[in-house]
Amino acid sequence: MPSKRDDTFRILAPDGTVDEKAKEGLDLKEEDLRQMFRFMVLARKVDLECTALQRQGELAVYPPLIGQEAAQIGSAYALGDEDFIFPSYREMGAAIVRGVDLVDYMHFHRGTWHGGVRDPVGARFAMISVPVGSQMLHAVGWAMGTKFDGKEACAITYFGDGATSQGDFHEACNFAGVFKAPVVFFCQNNHWAISVPIEKQTAAPIWKKAEAYGFPGVRVDGNDVLAVYKVTREATERARAEGIPTLIEAVTYRLGPHSTADDATRYRTKEEVDRWHELDPLERYRQFLEAEGVADQSFVLEVEAEAEDVAATVRAGIQGAPPPPVEDLFKWVYSDVPPHLARQRDEALGLLEEGEDG
Amino acid sequence: MPSKRDDTFRILAPDGTVDEKAKEGLDLKEEDLRQMFRFMVLARKVDLECTALQRQGELAVYPPLIGQEAAQIGSAYALGDEDFIFPSYREMGAAIVRGVDLVDYMHFHRGTWHGGVRDPVGARFAMISVPVGSQMLHAVGWAMGTKFDGKEACAITYFGDGATSQGDFHEACNFAGVFKAPVVFFCQNNHWAISVPIEKQTAAPIWKKAEAYGFPGVRVDGNDVLAVYKVTREATERARAEGIPTLIEAVTYRLGPHSTADDATRYRTKEEVDRWHELDPLERYRQFLEAEGVADQSFVLEVEAEAEDVAATVRAGIQGAPPPPVEDLFKWVYSDVPPHLARQRDEALGLLEEGEDG
Amino acid sequence: MAEVTMAQALNEALRFSLSDDDRVLILGEDVGKLGGVFRITDKLQAEFGEQRVFDTPLAESAIAGVSLGLTQAGWRPVAEMQFEAFSYPALDQVISHIAKYRFRSAGTTEVPMVIRIPCGGGIGAAEHHSESPETYYAHTSGLKVVIPSTALDAFNLLVRAIRDPDPIIFFEPKSRYWSKESGDLVPDGLPIGAARVAREGQHCTLVAWGAMVARCLEVATAAAEDGVELEVLDLRSLVPLDLDALAASVQKTGRAVVVHEAPLTVGFGAEVVARIVEDSFDYLEAPVLRVTGYDMPYPPAKVEEHYLPSVDRIFHAVDRVLSH
Amino acid sequence: MAEVTMAQALNEALRFSLSDDDRVLILGEDVGKLGGVFRITDKLQAEFGEQRVFDTPLAESAIAGVSLGLTQAGWRPVAEMQFEAFSYPALDQVISHIAKYRFRSAGTTEVPMVIRIPCGGGIGAAEHHSESPETYYAHTSGLKVVIPSTALDAFNLLVRAIRDPDPIIFFEPKSRYWSKESGDLVPDGLPIGAARVAREGQHCTLVAWGAMVARCLEVATAAAEDGVELEVLDLRSLVPLDLDALAASVQKTGRAVVVHEAPLTVGFGAEVVARIVEDSFDYLEAPVLRVTGYDMPYPPAKVEEHYLPSVDRIFHAVDRVLSH
């Protein structure tokens, strides 16, 4: 369960009670509240759809985000249009908020294309990054460069609890502190790095690691979308206005397996997973919206129907989608096709033709 | 100047006053107090000798430790015989305490041999390590393995302020925290990483970085040999008895250039260097010993004479020392000489013979 | 004579080594309870305890550097890198320390450690999970680099690697993990440094290692139907390289084609060609050709069939060499 | 027509690029006030300010990864690795991201950055300061790898590298930093990817790059006295490799020797041999030989003369090739 220690920021308790003091200054209109719910439901639906698509062989492998919707939607919703997201491989929820083309995105998991994002700079969403911890440095570099241009925008980079063990995490945070880079380090502590539990990953609370870099660290209930939104919003403002980075530890849980290739029963108990199912971020938020009269049953049904449609569109778009023509691969390596590569291309294409002929 | 903030542990103030409360429990007999002074003078003399040897072309390049004698001698003197030192390239002072053969050691800087230590495991002193930050992981691994054997010994690894920016520093500390490895991370914050000042290296105090790993961090006046001894002693006991690592930040200063190849006037002022010369650790300690009646003028002169002799022996041993026979190099790559390498050896030796003949 | 997969054989080799020598340790990401993502360390933690077989935090440079430290405390660590592309964060420790440590000490200390690295493509995996980085390691003097092509040889090579006093990069061709072979798992095969003639032939030599050995055997079987006898040489060890076996085969056939998954430019195939030219030039009746991955990042899984050396591509090269 | 050293020429190339394009940035360890340990960035911070030219914390992986991030914000970073062996901590960022970034994006984003790496031995330096790691980079598809051999070419190549839209590894042969050449510093030399015939000859081709070009020219001069005309080909760019120039020269001379400082096994020389065999086999009158560093860690400075390809060793190889 998310630590009950008061160092964990929370607005919406699991039991539905609202901490009014914590809620103070929350700048969300009713439409925003509904929109965040819409995104969360959408993330959940598309996520389940993708797990199904993998089982049917339409995706090669897929890393489910189920359980982490509040952490991803709440944080991404707090961003400005110019802010840049540097994700790992589990941030489909953040991609949805950013409006990334989900069929493009799923090409990564289908094994038909490595990037998952067309024109990342335009999309303000970097390509999927699998080498754990590696993307944080790119976020810091982008943030430094954006500050050099005097632009008021910040970067946010997503990573897991396991990623905090990587040297790149440390180097990225240290550079951010030294150069006062406008960046938010958003850690989703979902308690597991494949089979390695957080206790075996590090001996200190993640949010405290910020101490080592001279900028604030915050622990937030990652299953409370309002709290996540608020701390991220504040972090982005600090970043843009004062060049103060923030390390956010969103305490949440990976309800699904590490990926569709993983058998989580080998290393964790059903009881543990069940306990966290009771803390489902969607359920908690839905109850809040209905209690506040911001949403009603019919709205919820409507939202779910919309989500079904989007999921169906994603399925339709990715099902049977072909890989790129082999010729294109040779065009993507360099800005030009150097002679040695042109030779290899010609050999490859020659073979393809034969294949077709014979 | 060493931070005056009370988070810096100190026994012996620059003005010679002794903090009796801080001194409590200091387990040093008079002979120890004299021995530490002996080592400090020796380190200073040999260090100056080496700078001279480099100017005369006897050493290829040499990184002076002048100014850091208290930090190195105080910490190394606190170790037990079984404890293992994993140094960087500037720890000749610690090597002296460990009884490392100084001529062997200087072969590294002469460019006649890479290791600098014969049988490191027996010597309990690892080979000189130039890649900044890299040796800390070896210390942690050795400490873990020693603990696995139930042995009561710990590792200490030396590194500089700049090294704390490396990913390996982070990974080493994190492993140490997770595996409760008996290791002491001893950082000599000498204010400079070649031309980069500590303010540009990191935005947080070094000792505070321990927070990120769940073990204690201590800042000590690195020019106060008694304080350095005491905090290191305590750290080694915590390490051996309870498997609790410690990060020690010894605040000191690199009075010399980064190396004999460096021109420090390009990036720092004479005033700054002069200020630190006034804080010379040897001078401060000598006054203390004389005030306490532990040493007198004649002792000091005797110690200096001894040091001169050792320096002369080192000079005599390294002057004109030849590199290893080329044949040996081929023997050191693997435990055997595989065929491809045997061929290359024969070619090399053949050429040498011709060289001699013709 | 049981039938075993290469994955089982590797698991048995680790089990054998753990009981054979109580200084052997296994460490890496997810090697404990999970038994590794490919189950190569399956059940070993349960059998040998959490100190002999343990999970580490997620940091490859540390896994390598800490392993080096463990050797200095008298242990023989066998570290697992989860996938080849995740061994790159450890390259600095491998190149600057592990490979040089013995040399730097003038031979006064040893680094008996093994780094296991699943490698290669052909299994429809995600990005960063199908590369063949043997060049990076083979070019790094001080390392021995071995790679088995069959289940039984995998057992034998891994047992020998763990007993070896030098640091060894042990590549495991993923696409062969599930390939079966029947025979007894006993460490009595060829030593490290000896290549193996996987099939005899006199018209042309196919030089390969890891997964490409099976691919070359396919080609050889098909070629035999046209009366073309191809010799298939399984290098087994890239460093040390079996120069005699290479020369013997090529001097017999007078022709050679090298096949590997890694990109062409400075792939290990280039070394094989150079060695053949140096030792057997006068025996060559045709240029030595290379059939390899293309000079691009490993492509998406759904196109890898067009990237990896195919039976067709190898045939083409053989034809060119024979018709020269 | 002033006389300039390669170090000055490189410094001028950076100055030229900084004023030519205000998106160019210079970052690295000690590149600011100090001007770099080799003074290649001397005075640039004073001239262009602390935002265009800045020191970083001591972390190479970050220098590389942050540079990639800077390119995505529209900058053209020129990062310095202080010495070649300290570029290894950055290999993961270089291999898994910088080299692949454009490819992964299906060509929708670019990574216009240069990583400058002083390389090679022969200057009596300390351990880790004399290596030649070009193989690691040349084998990494997506990178361009260039290395000048003369002062004027250093200027031209660096200016072109900084303008190039792809990530470039720019090697600087340390032992040539102080070599002088007279001429005007104008970026009008050969493009990246074109080799240069440093000396014409018809009996045998010496293929080299960086510092070994001068060494080969020495050999060629001496050989000329015995009436042996050696052609010296300066590759300048290992990736892309000038296949036409290589074939043209070898098909003219029928013989070749490749010379490099890096260890033999899978050194770039192996690639050169393999290419010659593939393209010019029928023209070869003798095996193509390699004269390189030995397969060991770079040795202590005081023995490096016996490790690096010497005039003697090159002569030996040429003799063997000519007398074949």
Ligand SMILES: Cc1ncc(C[n+]2csc(CCOP(=O)(O)OP(=O)(O)O)c2C)c(N)n1
């Ligand atoms: C450098 C690197 N090492 C290993 C892996 C294999 N791997 C993929 S995800 C993962 C666990 C990551 O855990 P965490 O950072 O907590 O993120 P989560 O998967 O829980 O979202 C591992 C070990 C990798 N992708 N990159």
Ligand SMILES: Cc1ncc(C[n+]2csc(CCOP(=O)(O)OP(=O)(O)O)c2C)c(N)n1
């Ligand atoms: C990985 C790596 N990068 C760069 C260098 C070059 N270098 C040698 S010492 C040094 C500065 C180290 O500063 P610090 O850690 O404070 O130790 P100090 O030299 O001050 O004792 C640098 C940049 C190196 N040796 N290793």
Ligand SMILES: [Mg+2]
């Ligand atoms: Mg996790």
Ligand SMILES: [Mg+2]
């Ligand atoms: Mg320092």
